[in-house]
Amino acid sequence: MSGSSRIPVGTRARVRVPASSANLGPAFDAAGLALTLYDTVEAEVSAGGCAVQVEGEGAGTLPRDETHLVVRALAAGLQQAGLDLPGVRLHALNRVPHGRGLGSSSAATVAGLLVARGLAAAVGRQSLLDDATLLRLATQFEGHADNVGATLVGGLTLVWESGAEVRWRRLDVHPDLAVLVLVPHETLSTARARGLIPASVPHRAAAFNAGRSALLVPALTTDLSLLLPATEDRLHQPYRAGAFPESMGLVSVLRRQGHAAVISGAGPSILVLGRRGDLEAVEADYGWSAYRLDVDPAGAVLVGTTVAG
Numbered sequence: 028m029s030g031s032s033r034i035p036v037g038t039r040a041r042v043r044v045p046a047s048s049a050n051l052g053p054a055f056d057a058a059g060l061a062l063t064l065y066d067t068v069e070a071e072v073s074a075g076g077c078a079v080q081v082e083g084e085g086a087g088t089l090p091r092d093e094t095h096l097v098v099r100a101l102a103a104g105l106q107q108a109g110l111d112l113p114g115v116r117l118h119a120l121n122r123v124p125h126g127r128g129l130g131s132s133s134a135a136t137v138a139g140l141l142v143a144r145g146l147a148a149a150v151g152r153q154s155l156l157d158d159a160t161l162l163r164l165a166t167q168f169e170g171h172a173d174n175v176g177a178t179l180v181g182g183l184t185l186v187w188e189s190g191a192e193v194r195w196r197r198l199d200v201h202p203d204l205a206v207l208v209l210v211p212h213e214t215l216s217t218a219r220a221r222g223l224i225p226a227s228v229p230h231r232a233a234a235f236n237a238g239r240s241a242l243l244v245p246a247l248t249t250d251l252s253l254l255l256p257a258t259e260d261r262l263h264q265p266y267r268a269g270a271f272p273e274s275m276g277l278v279s280v281l282r283r284q285g286h287a288a289v290i291s292g293a294g295p296s297i298l299v300l301g302r303r304g305d306l307e308a309v310e311a312d313y314g315w316s317a318y319r320l321d322v323d324p325a326g327a328v329l330v331g332t333t334v335a336g
Contacts, residue, residue, distance in 0.1 A: 032150050033111045034072050037335030040145025041069040044138045045181065045323040046123040047130035048208070048298045049173040051247075052258030052289040053239035058185050059177030060247075060298075061323040062129070062206060066121045068097055068138040072146065072335070073114035084121035084131065096132060097139040100168055104143025107164060108155040112146075124316075126214030128292030133174035136165045137327050145332040159192075166193045174292065181326030183247050200247050200322045205303040210296045210316040211274060223267045232261040251302050254287035258300065264290050271295035277313060 044066050049059040066083075077098060079091040089095060093102070098117060105112050119138075125131045144156040158179060165175035176184040176195045183198040239259050246257035267290070268275040274295040281288035281299060286309060291298040299309060306319070 032109065032152070033113065034146050034149050035335040036072050036074050036113065038146055038149045039069060039071045039333045040142045041067070041330040042138050042141045042145065042327060043067050043330055044134045044141070044178055044327040047133055047174045047177040048128070048291040049130065049171060049177070050263065050289070050292060051243060051298070052260045053236040053262065054243055055236065055263050056171070056173055057187065057240060058183065058243065059173040060183055060200070060206070061177040061181040061326055062208070063320045063323045064122055064129070064318060066119065066123050066134045066138060068142060069118045070101060070142045070146070071116045072112065073116050075114040077114060078116045080118045082120045084123060084125050096135040097142070100136045100139025100165070101143050103164055103168065104140040104156055104161070105146065107160060108143065108147045108152045110147060110150065110152060124210050124296070127210050127296045128290065128294045129208065129296055130174040130178055130292065133165070133169050133171060133178045136169045137161070137175055137178045140164055141327050141329055145329045148332050149334040162193050162195060177326070179326050181324050182322060198244070198248055199324065201249060201251050203302050204247065204251060204322060205301060205306045206320045206322060207299040207306050207309055208291060208296055208318040208320060209277070209299070209313060210318065212315070213295060223270055224263050225266060228262060236260060236262040247300070254300050255282070255285060258287045258289050260289065267294060
């Protein structure tokens with residue numbers, strides 16, 4: 028990579044990034060929640076080359092060179108700041124499941140960009156990588172502003188486009204809100220899931236989801252009793268049902284029991300939202316992995332930067 032400055036060899040940055048769940052039922056491509064399940068990434072500037080070590084999710088399948096998503100996002104972030112990177116040693120500890128609708132690619136993208144901010148701080152250029160810039164770059168990279176927005180700033184994040192800009196508003200959720208995530212063994216690519224949604228939908232379905240999306244904000248922030256109706260959807264889950272029939276069947280069972288269950292992102296994981304005491308009683312033994320989580324309030328965190336020399 029070319030640039031006008033060089034970060035000292037040996038400089039390190041370490042970041043922690045949360046999982047995320049987007050759509051939340053009706054708010055397709057418009058809202059996401061950050062969750063208390065994290066990937067941790069550390070990068071050290073080296074004299075040359077690229078070495079990647081991966082533990083946890085993707086340890087046996089992710090690339091170990093400059094094609095790794097975190098490395099590519101890191102390079103894009105440093106380029107934005109006009110910095111040169113001679114080489115990098117990267118270590119990733121991944122806990123966010125891959126290919127299951129929990130924002131693993133958003134976590135990797137935001138991790139790389141936030142590492143870039145940390146390394147840029149070594150030469151006083153971190154201001155060139157503020158949150159607005161990172162959100163724009165991450166959305167260009169990953170394509171889903173709802174996931175990357177929640178991962179970046181935490182809480183309940185609403186996103187929208189304004190011309191060429193991606194804008195966001197972060198909201199605190201109700202203090203008693205808890206989250207249950209049910210993760211099946213099979214995976215589903217986002218591209219395949221998106222391909223199942225038609226180019227146009229009936230006006231009634233769009234109007235229905237607009238109303239439920241509006242209701243979703245008070246349901247998550249002030250009145251948890253609204254969660255069940257606020258998470259109804261007619262815009263995307265019905266069209267994708269054939270791709271994950273077991274997930275949709277379980278969503279239907281949980282909703283009939285009175286639980287606000289939805290497909291998490293593009294699926295096939297299930298997100299169940301509710302009051303903490305109520306969710307503790309939900310039976311989670313379906314042969315899937317169950318994560319009892321909270322909403323992460325902080326988003327991506329730069330844990331520390333060490334400047335060489």
